Structure formats: structure tokens, C-alpha cells
Amino acid sequence: MIPITPRSGAVLAAFAAVLTLTAADLPGDPAGSVSGLGDRLYPDLGNPGYDVAAYDLSFDYHGQDRPLDAVTRIKARATAPLTGFHLDFAAGTISSVQVNGHPAGYTREREELVVTPEEPVPAGGELLITVAHTSDPRAANTGWVRTADGLAMANQADAAHSVFPCNDHPSDKAAFTFHITAPKDLTVVTNGVPDAVPEAAPASALTWTYRPASPMATELAQVSIGRSAVLHRAGPHGLVLRDVVGAADRDRLAARLAMTPGQISWMEDQVGPYPFETYGILSADTTTGFELETQTLSLFERRVLLAPEALAAPLMVHELAHQWFGDSVTPAAWSDLWLNEGHATWYQWLYNAQKYGVGLDQQVRAAYEGDNQVRAADGPPAEPKVPEPGKLGIFRNNVYDGGALALYALRQEIGAPAFQRLERAWVARHQDGNASTADFTALASEVAERDLSGFLHAWLYGTVTPPMPGHGDWVAGAARARAATAAKPA
Incomplete structure (x- = not known):
């Protein structure tokens, strides 16, 4: 994510999460108080007791100011014996819940849907959950974003469960299928590529079906509904690129979007093959304050x-870099957010230096000189302070510039060739999975063939900015004024 704020381009960013609950902590009574995985930053997100394999989401769109009719189907497996379980769900009304083909009891508790199946589910047993509900784009703090002509989705970090019932924590990635019914004069695009030609539905509507090829965290789901043009072009190695823009912007945005193939090639030179079946940019005619x-x-x-x-x-490169760092390799807990935002900021800086002549050391030093102030305000990169409520709560500068500073320091410490080997090994080893700060430290030590745990601990968990290797003259003092145009991506 890249929040765009008036605070001298400062990013509101801080993710912190340590899982403290396991499936064994789930009570047999679904009305018990245990809810959430105990993530340090979002303790109520996620649910122990089961692992989701797949979501099948159906939405029937009636206009951006009306609730969507929805059916969420979840395929999961119990990791403990269950007489009941929770789903994260914060908004919308529910008309029915079924588990394994039978009606199930349910109640609402805060932002939880508490389900009691007709029969207990043994450990290892299959859970086929069907929830008929509404999804309301008018709700407060919803993952839906209303645009000039429809809707888009922005679920990061904790808004997916305002859109559909789910296990809303990045550690439980799953397969997704989308079925979206909308009037024929609108275009629907989601993550992945179409699974079938849109089918006619009642009342002059079409149903669009998409099935992304790779597993996905709930916070990364996307559904766009509007009067859109879908532009296709060829990317590196035959990769199909697909951009979604307002129909009137087809020509106006053409030059900007034509940069994507070259940016993908540039990123592949840095870290290796693009990890998914397609890529593109969704242009939303709205003001969100972030990308x-x-x-x-x-x-x-x-x-x-x-x-x-x-x-x-450079902001386009920031979001593109996230396809490797955050999307394909997803954090194990929200405290590991610096692995997303630090990497995306690092490649944004590097691209800015190589393509636009903004000195790399100049960008790094500007961040370094303000880092002590950032740590005092928001915490160190891998142990940020608990955020304020709201979509941008964890997106603070410590995980953006602070995370990128740690990567630059590591590159200075082990050398550029070893650093690039580490980056390539990281995205290859953990593709389509989850990984933690401890995993990154272990791999860095493996690649460098020496223990880097002390070095990285100081950069990632220290309350004071360490000396920068190779730059003994740099002083991490008070933040210098920075241009308001130095916008941050999400």
C-alpha cells in the first residue's frame, strides 16, 4: 500500500503481529470468548481451529448505493475437534448458514459470526460452509470503495471481513473464485483472469466468473465494477497484461500504462520471474488517500x-514490487509488514535512482536522518506500536522508510551481489506462501554464510537507529524537512 498524505509525503504505516493462539486454544463451545489468532496488532483477526482451502464468492450488484446480495462458500479443514467456530464478519445481514449441507445455528458477536454446526466436526474433518448474506458498500470502514461509476475493493489491512465472511488474517491464504452479476452495460474485473465468457443472467445482467491461479490473502482480493475499458498488451515472456480504466481514459492513460512491461522486466532483473499469471493496473476515479x-x-x-x-x-514500481513482496510472499503476521513495505520502498528508491537520476544515497540518507524520530513515534520496523483504528492505521513510515533502511544497511554489510542472491532466494523459496522476519534473518545468514541475527535485530527491533555501514558521517538525528511531493505507495 502507498498512502498519499499531506505530511511531507510521510506514510502512515506500521504492521506488528505475533501469533499467540493455536487451534488447541479454541473452546469446544462456540460462544466462548476466544476469537482471533492473537496477532499483536490485530488480535481479533483470524480464527483458530480450521484452515481455509478455498473461497467461492458470489455478488449480485444493484448499484453502488445499495447492498449487494451475496453468497460466500468456504472450503476448510478442521485443525481441532469443533462443536462451533468463528468467521470474521463485520457488516451485512445474514439470511442463512449451512455447514456440510445442513442448516447451522449462528449468532453475531462484535465482528464475528459464531457458527454451530448440526454435528461436531472432528479434527481433520472437512468444513463446507455456505453463508447467504448482503455486502454493503455504504458501511463504515468497509472494504468497498465507491468510484464515479461503480465499486472497487480495498481490503487492506482488516476490511475484507466487512465485505464477506472469512478467516481475515494473511497467514491463511486460500484459492479464490469470483462470480459477479452486474448490468450488461458494466464491466467486471477481479483478480486473475476470466474463467469463462460472461453468461447472461436475468434482468439484462451478465455473470462474470474469475478464478485466480495462485492462493491469496483475503486483504488482497479485488473486484471492480464500472463503465470500464479493459486494455490488453503483451508483457515479458508472453505475460498477458490487463489494465482497467474508465472508458473515457483509454487514450489519456495509454502512455502511462505502456510503462508496465518495462517495469516488470526491470523488476525481474532484480529479483527473478514475475510470480503470477497476469498483471495490470486498475484506475479508480475516486479519492482514497492510498494506492x-x-x-x-x-x-x-x-x-x-x-x-x-x-x-x-516510481509509485507504479512500488505496487508492482508488492506482487513479489507481500502478495506472492505474504507476511506470517502483521508485525512482518516491513517485509512488504520495506522491499517495495527499496525498489521504488532504486528505480527512482536508475530511471530519474535521484541519487540512491540521497534518498536513503534523507530517511536515515529522520529514522530516530520515526522509531520514537511509531516503533521499530518489525515491532511497530499498536495502530490507531482505520485503514491506514498500520501504514506508518517505520515500515516503509524504516524497512527500506534495514535492507540498504544489509546490502552495505554483505555486498550487492550477495544481497541480490538473497532477494532472489527469498521470493523463490517462499512463493505462494507466508514468511516471517525470523525466516528472512535465517535466509540472510545462510546466503551470507555468517550469523546476521544481531545485525538485523538492531535494525529491525532497536529503539535507536544503528550506524549505517559505509557511511560513518551520516547522523540519525531529527527529521529534515522533506518535499510534500514525496508521496508514499501502499
């Missing part, structure tokens, strides 16, 4: 894409 790396289809405010190239292009 977002929804998997295979990054969400951008139209105004950002229309900004001067030297501002827009």
Missing part, C-alpha cells in the same frame, strides 16, 4: 496515474 497492491491488479487513484511521470512511475 494498493491487490493481487495481479493494483488499485490506483486516477489522479495519481495522471500525475507527472517522475512521480507516478
Whole structure:
């Protein structure tokens, strides 16, 4: 994500999460108080007791100011004996719940749907859950974003469960299928590629079906409904690129979107093959205050894409980099967010230096000189302070610039060739999975052939900014004034 804020371009960013509950902690009584995985930043997100394999989501769109009729089907497996279980669900009404083909009891508790199946489910048993509900784009803090002509989705970090019932924690990635019914004059695009030609539905509507090829965290789901043009072009190695823009912007945004193939090639030179079956940019005619790396289809405010190239292009690379760092390799807990945002910021800085002549050391030093102040305000990169409520709560500068500073320091410490080997090994080893700060430290030590745990601990968990290797003259003092145009991606 890249929040765009007036605070001298400062990013509101801080993810922190340590899982403290396991399936064994789940009480047999579904009305018990245990809810959530105990993530340090979002303790109520996620649910122990089961692992989701797949979501099948159906939405029937009636206009951006009316609730969507929805059916969420979840295929999961119990990891403990269950007489009941929770799903994260914060908004919408429920008309029925079924488990394994039979009606199930349910209640609502805060942002939880508490389900009591007709029969207990043994450990290892299959859970086929069907929830008929509504999904309301008018709800507060919803994952739906209303655009000039429809809807888009922005679920990061904790808004997916305002859209559909789910296990809303990045550690439980799953397969997704989307079925979206909308009037025939609208275009629907989701993550992945179409699974079938849109089918006619009653009342002059079409049903669109998409099935992304790779597993996905709930926070990365995307559904776009509007009067859109879908533009296709060829990417590296025959990769199909697909952009979604307002129908009137087809020509106006053409030059900006034509940069994507070259940016993908540039990123592949840094870290290796692009990890998914497609990529593209979704231009949303709305003001969100952020850009977002929804998997295979990054969400951008139209105004950002229309900004001067030297501002827009590095932000495009930031969200593109997230396809490797955050989407394919997803954090194990929200405290590991720096692995997403630090990497995306690092490649944004590197691209800015190589393509637009903004000195790399100049960008790094500006962040370094303000880092002590950032740590005092928001915490160190891998142990951020608990965020304020709201979509941008964890997106603070410690995980953006602070995470990128740690990566630059590591590159200085082990050398650029070893650093690139580490980056390539990281995305290859953990593709389509979850990984933690401890995993990154272990791999860095393996690649460098020496223990880097102390070095990285100081950068990632220290309350004071360490000396920068190779730059003994740099001082991490008070933050210097920084240009308001230095916008941050999400």
C-alpha cells in the first residue's frame, strides 16, 4: 500500500503481529470468548481451529448505493475437534448458514459470526460452509470503495471481513473464485483472469466468473465494477497484461500504462520471474488517500496515474514490487509488514535512482536522518506500536522508510551481489506462501554464510537507529524537512 498524505509525503504505516493462539486454544463451545489468532496488532483477526482451502464468492450488484446480495462458500479443514467456530464478519445481514449441507445455528458477536454446526466436526474433518448474506458498500470502514461509476475493493489491512465472511488474517491464504452479476452495460474485473465468457443472467445482467491461479490473502482480493475499458498488451515472456480504466481514459492513460512491461522486466532483473499469471493496473476515479497492491491488479487513484511521470512511475514500481513482496510472499503476521513495505520502498528508491537520476544515497540518507524520530513515534520496523483504528492505521513510515533502511544497511554489510542472491532466494523459496522476519534473518545468514541475527535485530527491533555501514558521517538525528511531493505507495 502507498498512502498519499499531506505530511511531507510521510506514510502512515506500521504492521506488528505475533501469533499467540493455536487451534488447541479454541473452546469446544462456540460462544466462548476466544476469537482471533492473537496477532499483536490485530488480535481479533483470524480464527483458530480450521484452515481455509478455498473461497467461492458470489455478488449480485444493484448499484453502488445499495447492498449487494451475496453468497460466500468456504472450503476448510478442521485443525481441532469443533462443536462451533468463528468467521470474521463485520457488516451485512445474514439470511442463512449451512455447514456440510445442513442448516447451522449462528449468532453475531462484535465482528464475528459464531457458527454451530448440526454435528461436531472432528479434527481433520472437512468444513463446507455456505453463508447467504448482503455486502454493503455504504458501511463504515468497509472494504468497498465507491468510484464515479461503480465499486472497487480495498481490503487492506482488516476490511475484507466487512465485505464477506472469512478467516481475515494473511497467514491463511486460500484459492479464490469470483462470480459477479452486474448490468450488461458494466464491466467486471477481479483478480486473475476470466474463467469463462460472461453468461447472461436475468434482468439484462451478465455473470462474470474469475478464478485466480495462485492462493491469496483475503486483504488482497479485488473486484471492480464500472463503465470500464479493459486494455490488453503483451508483457515479458508472453505475460498477458490487463489494465482497467474508465472508458473515457483509454487514450489519456495509454502512455502511462505502456510503462508496465518495462517495469516488470526491470523488476525481474532484480529479483527473478514475475510470480503470477497476469498483471495490470486498475484506475479508480475516486479519492482514497492510498494506492494498493491487490493481487495481479493494483488499485490506483486516477489522479495519481495522471500525475507527472517522475512521480507516478516510481509509485507504479512500488505496487508492482508488492506482487513479489507481500502478495506472492505474504507476511506470517502483521508485525512482518516491513517485509512488504520495506522491499517495495527499496525498489521504488532504486528505480527512482536508475530511471530519474535521484541519487540512491540521497534518498536513503534523507530517511536515515529522520529514522530516530520515526522509531520514537511509531516503533521499530518489525515491532511497530499498536495502530490507531482505520485503514491506514498500520501504514506508518517505520515500515516503509524504516524497512527500506534495514535492507540498504544489509546490502552495505554483505555486498550487492550477495544481497541480490538473497532477494532472489527469498521470493523463490517462499512463493505462494507466508514468511516471517525470523525466516528472512535465517535466509540472510545462510546466503551470507555468517550469523546476521544481531545485525538485523538492531535494525529491525532497536529503539535507536544503528550506524549505517559505509557511511560513518551520516547522523540519525531529527527529521529534515522533506518535499510534500514525496508521496508514499501502499
